[in-house]
Amino acid sequence: MSRGGRYWVLAVGIAAVGGALAWAFLSMPGFGGGFHPYRDAAVAAALRHSTANVVSSVNFDQRGFDTLGEETILLASVVGVAVLLRPLPGERHRHGRQGGHVLGTTRMLVVVAVPLTLVLGIDVVAHGAVTPGGGFQGGVVAATALHLIYVGDRYRVFARLRPIGLFEQAEAAGVVAYAAVGVAGLAFGGSWLANILPHGTLARLVSAGTVPLLNAAVGLAVAGSVVVLLSHFLDQRFLSPPPGTRHAPGDGTQP
Amino acid sequence: MYPYVVAGAILFLGVIGIARSRNLVHAVVCLAVAQSGTYVLLLTVGYQRGATAPIFQSAPEKAGYAATLVDPVVQALTLTDIVVSATVTSMLLALAVQIAKRHDTVDPDELRSLRG
Amino acid sequence: MNILITVALTLVLAGAAVVVFTPVPSRQAVVLSVYGILLAALFMALQAPDVALSQVAVGAAVVPLIVMLAIRKIDSLRAARRRQR
Numbered sequence: 001m002s003r004g005g006r007y008w009v010l011a012v013g014i015a016a017v018g019g020a021l022a023w024a025f026l027s028m029p030g031f032g033g034g035f036h037p038y039r040d041a042a043v044a045a046a047l048r049h050s051t052a053n054v055v056s057s058v059n060f061d062q063r064g065f066d067t068l069g070e071e072t073i074l075l076a077s078v079v080g081v082a083v084l085l086r087p088l089p090g091e092r093h094r095h096g097r098q099g100g101h102v103l104g105t106t107r108m109l110v111v112v113a114v115p116l117t118l119v120l121g122i123d124v125v126a127h128g129a130v131t132p133g134g135g136f137q138g139g140v141v142a143a144t145a146l147h148l149i150y151v152g153d154r155y156r157v158f159a160r161l162r163p164i165g166l167f168e169q170a171e172a173a174g175v176v177a178y179a180a181v182g183v184a185g186l187a188f189g190g191s192w193l194a195n196i197l198p199h200g201t202l203a204r205l206v207s208a209g210t211v212p213l214l215n216a217a218v219g220l221a222v223a224g225s226v227v228v229l230l231s232h233f234l235d236q237r238f239l240s241p242p243p244g245t246r247h248a249p250g251d252g253t254q255p
Numbered sequence: 256m257y258p259y260v261v262a263g264a265i266l267f268l269g270v271i272g273i274a275r276s277r278n279l280v281h282a283v284v285c286l287a288v289a290q291s292g293t294y295v296l297l298l299t300v301g302y303q304r305g306a307t308a309p310i311f312q313s314a315p316e317k318a319g320y321a322a323t324l325v326d327p328v329v330q331a332l333t334l335t336d337i338v339v340s341a342t343v344t345s346m347l348l349a350l351a352v353q354i355a356k357r358h359d360t361v362d363p364d365e366l367r368s369l370r371g
Numbered sequence: 372m373n374i375l376i377t378v379a380l381t382l383v384l385a386g387a388a389v390v391v392f393t394p395v396p397s398r399q400a401v402v403l404s405v406y407g408i409l410l411a412a413l414f415m416a417l418q419a420p421d422v423a424l425s426q427v428a429v430g431a432a433v434v435p436l437i438v439m440l441a442i443r444k445i446d447s448l449r450a451a452r453r454r455q456r
Contacts, residue, residue, distance in 0.1 A: 003364075010274045014267055025259040032304035032373075038328040039301070043309065043321035054309035054324070055421045058331035070335050077342035084349035088356055124424070132310060132420035136338055140428035147436075202314045222338075226433060229345055233440040236352065237447075261380045265387045272391035280396040280442055284403055287434065288387050291410060294426075295383065298417045304373070308418040325418045333414075333422045341429045348441040355445040359452055 049195050051208035052130045059134070060214040064193040067214070068182065071175050071221050078171065078225045085232045091239045110148050117145035125219035129208040135218025142219070143226035150234065167227045174221025181210050181217065258299035265292035279351040279361040283344055290340045297333045301326030379413040386410075397446075400438040407431030 029035045046057035059067050121142030128134030185194035197209040269289025276282035302325050309327035355361050386406040393399040407430035414423035 006274055010271065014270065018263065018267065021259075021263045025256065025263070028259070028300070031256065031258045031299055032302055034303055034322060036301065036303060036326045039309070039324065039326040040321045042326075042328050043324060046327070047311075047315070052311040053421070054311075054327035055330045055334070058327050059334060063331070066335065070338060073339060074342055077346050080346050081349040084346070084353045091356075132308070133424050134421065136334060137421070137424045137428050140425075140433060144428065144432060202311060230433070230437065230440075232349070233345075233437055233444075236440065236444040257377065258380055261384050264384055268387045268391045277394075278396055280438065280445065281394070281399060284396070284399050284438060285391050287403070288390050288406070291387070291406075291430075294410065294422070295380070295413070298414060298419050298422065301419075302376075302417050306418060308420050310420070330419045330422050333419070334425050337422070337425050337429050341434050344434050345437050348437055352441050352444050355448050359448075361445055 047202070049209055049211075050200055050202045051211055052202050053128065053132065053134070055132075056129050056134050056211055056215065057208065060128075060211045060218075061193075061195050061208070064182070064214060067218065068175075068178055068193075071178060071218060074221065074225050075171065075175055078228050081229055081232050085236060087239055106151070110151060114145050114148050117148060118142055121145060121219075121223070125215055126212070128215035128219075129211040135215040136222050138215075139219040139222025140226055142223045143230070146227060147230060164228060164231055167224045167231075169224075171221050171224030171228060174217045174219070174224060177217035177220065178214060181213055185210070258302075259296065262292045262296035262299060265289070265295060268292075277362050277364065279354060279363060280348065282363070283347045283351060286347070287340055287344050290336070290343075294333050294336055297329040297336065301329035373416070375416045376413070379409070379416045383409050383413050396442045397439070400435045400442060403438060404431050404435040407435065 042058055042062060043054055045062055046054040049057060049061055051057035051061060121138045121140075121144070123138070124133035124141055125135055125138030128138065182193040185196050186192045188194075189196040193210075195209040195211070197213075200208065266289050269285045269287075269292065272285030272288065273282045276285060306323055306325045309324040309330065351361055354366065358366060360366060383406075386402075386409045390399060390402050390406050393402050407426060410430060411423040411426040414420075414426055
């Protein structure tokens with residue numbers, strides 16, 4: 001399709017979707033109103049299970065099954081990236097190349113920041129049921145801590161601290177642990193992912209039953225998958241481009 | 256009304272960006288922008304004037320406490336949305352890198368003239 | 372309507388326009404990161420700290436980083452091909 005034709009299709013699509021959206025917006029409850037029936041039900045359910053952070057309660061208790069699906073999406077995308085970014089025939093690993101110059105102060109800052117960030121990430125995971133945050137946020141923060149070493153241009157240190165196999169296993173272990181809590185709920189509570197542990201006191205670190213456990217499982221899975229995901233993109237830098245013609249050898253499209 | 260219009264406008268900006276794009280990486284970023292319109296829509300639907308974040312400091316004493324909180328359900332949905340957006344973006348970027356390796360271009364218009 | 376929310380919404384809208392109409396992808400990665408932070412500020416104004424935290428970690432840090440790495444790889448591929456010709 002030509003560029004002009006594409007813009008015509010775009011204009012028709014925007015007009016149609018825009019019309020439908022305008023229709024929907026006009027018949028929706030206005031912004032900032034007090035009509036939230038799902039909220040009323042979700043907040044009551046969270047309080048029944050002593051979960052101070054209602055968002056965590058929704059994610060890990062009330063619709064915990066959806067979160068397992070989300071973790072599976074994460075796992076699938078990591079596998080997909082690994083397959084897409086595998087070295088092509090003819091691509092070689094170049095090792096030992098360090099990048100440009102890094103200031104001494106940056107290195108100092110990295111040394112201080114790495115443990116702090118790691119602790120912060122674990123703290124965010126641990127308090128998922130009580131304060132803002134949880135497995136997803138904390139897992140990403142913890143994974144970021146490792147990559148600060150990369151910012152400090154210590155690729156060799158970084159590569160040693162980052163045994164990819166271990167992180168792949170951590171990711172899988174997180175997903176398995178989540179499913180295990182679900183099976184335990186089925187065995188002892190009568191339904192998949194039932195909140196079978198004592199609920200404890202609201203707003204305490206150990207409260208909300210299985211929510212902290214599921215948070216930890218998700219934190220492990222997310223930290224593992226972010227590290228693995230980024231590693232595939234980072235390692236592209238150390239792959240020399242395939243030699244030869246316009247087309248990579250073996251892709252079957254040579255004219 | 257304005258918040259909903261902003262959410263719709265962000266979606267359309269992203270879609271327009273994809274249609275105009277001459278670079279696959281640019282198109283992927285525009286897709287991420289289009290999806291961010293859904294975050295804005297979800298969260299503005301759940302907002303209530305004067306209400307606070309759906310997190311308790313201590314057990315509520317009186318009934319009707321729920322009416323002082325914004326909707327946690329849409330917030331949970333938005334969290335999922337953000338994670339899914341990140342996974343989609345990383346997959347598509349890996350695909351763009353792969354296309355650059357095999358076809359030596361990331362311009363969708365040039366790609367059409369190639370087979371494969 | 373709350374002034375803070377109105378201002379944040381307008382900034383996010385402007386930010387989205389800047390991201391979309393930045394033609395150079397390497398510059399776009401930086402703008403995307405700023406846009407992620409603007410979105411996080413809006414989410415704070417909308418009383419969604421959980422979502423704001425997630426947006427800062429994912430939308431303002433990890434995704435722009437992946438975009439940056441992909442661009443660098445594609446640029447280095449192009450440079451290598453140009454040297455070969």
